Amino acid sequence: MLDRLPDFIDPIAFAERRRELSGTIKISEFARLSEFLADKQGDVQVEFSFAKEGRQAIIHGRIKATLALTCQTCLQEVLWPLEITVNLGVVSSLEQADRLAAEYEPLLLDAEKISLRELVEDEMLLALPDYPRHDYDCIAREQSQAKLPVEDDNEQIRSDNPFSVLAKLKNTGDK
Structure with a gap:
């Protein structure tokens, strides 16, 4: 050999x-x-x-x-x-x-x-x-290790919505 x-x-x-x-x-x-x-x-x-x-x-x-x-x-x-x-x-x-x-x-x-x-x-x-x-599942493992602040992103999206003022008027009944 x-x-x-x-x-x-x-x-x-x-x-x-x-x-x-x-x-x-x-x-x-x-x-x-x-x-x-x-x-x-x-x-x-x-x-x-x-x-x-x-x-x-x-x-x-x-x-x-x-x-x-x-x-x-x-x-x-x-x-x-x-x-x-x-x-x-x-x-x-x-x-x-x-x-x-x-x-x-x-x-x-x-x-x-x-x-x-x-x-x-x-x-x-x-x-x-x-x-x-x-x-x-390497993507799920990466996301759990990164611990992204998901809730903060959603609140920012809601406050940046241009129709949020109209939604407030509709809820209060003011015209």
């Missing part, structure tokens, strides 16, 4: 040798993922094992990280744990992808080597939520 993650891998050669990879990558090293993050601190834990099923090269793995995203309700930071299970079948054409077993997602290989960092980043981007939000 390799403890240091290589920049590029040859999935076919790794599968023939039944290699295993394990290590961490800094979150700040993912350029495309960084666009979605509120904070780029932390690490991503990666574990991959390469094997062959018949003539098919496959990749099994796990990716774990906790990402700091922006809550789309309150616009504050929300910590989003990711634990992704990876099951990829290495293919070189769309026809091979169609014949791939249902439990595998196709990894279309157009060159001999691929970037491990880009592979991990692609899997993380696919796992991001469309609208990250806190798992509680």
